[in-house]
Amino acid sequence: MAQSHMHDFLKGLPKCEHHVHLEGCLTPELIFSLAKKNNVKLPSPQDNPAYESVQTLEERYKHFSSLDDFLAFYFQGMDVLLNESDFADLAWAYFQKAHADGVHHAEVFFDPQVHQNRGIPYDTIVAGFVAGCKRAERELGLSTRLILCFVRHLPVDSARKVYEEALAKNHFETDTIHGLGWSSTEVGPPKDMFRELYDSARSKQIRLTAHAGEEGDPSYISTALELGATRIDHGIRLIEDPVLLEQIAKQGTMLTVCPLSNVRLRCVPSVDKVPIRKFLDAGVKFSINSDDPAYFGGYILDNYLAVHDAFQLAVAEWGLIAKNSVMGSWIDEARKEELLRKIDEHVLKYEALLA
Ligand SMILES: Nc1ncnc2[nH]cnc12
Numbered sequence: 001m002a003q004s005h006m007h008d009f010l011k012g013l014p015k016c017e018h019h020v021h022l023e024g025c026l027t028p029e030l031i032f033s034l035a036k037k038n039n040v041k042l043p044s045p046q047d048n049p050a051y052e053s054v055q056t057l058e059e060r061y062k063h064f065s066s067l068d069d070f071l072a073f074y075f076q077g078m079d080v081l082l083n084e085s086d087f088a089d090l091a092w093a094y095f096q097k098a099h100a101d102g103v104h105h106a107e108v109f110f111d112p113q114v115h116q117n118r119g120i121p122y123d124t125i126v127a128g129f130v131a132g133c134k135r136a137e138r139e140l141g142l143s144t145r146l147i148l149c150f151v152r153h154l155p156v157d158s159a160r161k162v163y164e165e166a167l168a169k170n171h172f173e174t175d176t177i178h179g180l181g182w183s184s185t186e187v188g189p190p191k192d193m194f195r196e197l198y199d200s201a202r203s204k205q206i207r208l209t210a211h212a213g214e215e216g217d218p219s220y221i222s223t224a225l226e227l228g229a230t231r232i233d234h235g236i237r238l239i240e241d242p243v244l245l246e247q248i249a250k251q252g253t254m255l256t257v258c259p260l261s262n263v264r265l266r267c268v269p270s271v272d273k274v275p276i277r278k279f280l281d282a283g284v285k286f287s288i289n290s291d292d293p294a295y296f297g298g299y300i301l302d303n304y305l306a307v308h309d310a311f312q313l314a315v316a317e318w319g320l321i322a323k324n325s326v327m328g329s330w331i332d333e334a335r336k337e338e339l340l341r342k343i344d345e346h347v348l349k350y351e352a353l354l355a
């Protein structure tokens with residue numbers, strides 16, 4: 001297919017995004033403007049991480065040496081979020097961009113422990129993000145899911161505290177928060193540090209996902225599965241364990257792959273080394289996602305285009321990826337049917353266009 005047609009096809013292909021951190025949508029422009037509005041003092045150019053200007057920050061983002069090097073900037077950037085409206089505006093900015101990129105359904109992560117640690121109340125964070133989600137549903141027709149992420153660099157006690165607060169407020173039963181994940185630094189803290197919390201959540205039928213197999217070896221993935229995760233965020237190192245790979249393919253567990261993130265965080269040297277072709281050949285289901293688009297040089301469509309550049313997938317293969325993304329979403333059957341139909345129509349139109 002001609003390149004320009006392929007761009008139009010991928011832009012219009014109905015997408016689901018399952019792996020995007022709302023705090024990872026905080027662009028350098030927004031960091032500097034919110035710092036000014038909220039009177040937050042950013043670290044000086046001599047500090048690490050350093051904040052001098054939008055341009056120097058953007059430049060620095062091109063040279064992350066690892067996940068932890070990135071996380072220092074990611075957690076620092078969040079300091080500028082103070083008010084409910086800051087959280088709502090951040091989510092809304094993401095949803096507008098996602099909608100323009102052809103996203104119909106978005107499942108978004110947030111890291112409440114990190115905000116609570118700097119004195120922001122749980123209610124401020126959740127009310128702001130929920131408002132952004134509701135606005136996207138109302139004004140853009142997107143369906144949304146909000147996933148609370150435990151972070152691996154803070155004590156389990158702080159995760160327990162936020163989990164208990166969400167439970168006490170009935171946020172899981174009222175579809176305010178639709179599931180739990182874990183993220184942040186991978187190698188170092190105990191692999192199963194959230195065992196007790198995930199056991200409890202599992203007994204309450206709360207949906208579970210987990211970041212695993214990004215920098216960490218495949219045993220991080222098997223631990224996440226053992227603790228009850230039904231999706232794996234990243235999971236690219238699955239390719240190093242053929243037995244686990246076969247098990248995941250057989251179970252139909254979906255990986256939420258983030259190609260541009262993997263390159264920026266040096267998990268792979270280039271997009272063509274993300275195991276897209278291997279996953280397709282092995283029947284491993286995956287979606288393609290942006291992770292932290294403000295930090296990694298692209299939103300979801302940029303990730304789709306980068307994968308296409310690297311792998312030259314056929315229209316039918318893109319149709320399969322889009323449909324697997326729908327099937328791996330935490331939505332009801334009717335919404336799944338609706339999105340699957342839209343994908344079929346879109347694929348048919350482009351096949352016909354080029355026949
Ligand atoms: N890529 C990533 N890996 C782990 N934790 C994260 N938090 C935000 N982005 C992340």
Ligand SMILES: [Zn+2]
Pocket residue numbers: 019021183211233291
């Ligand atoms: Zn992530």
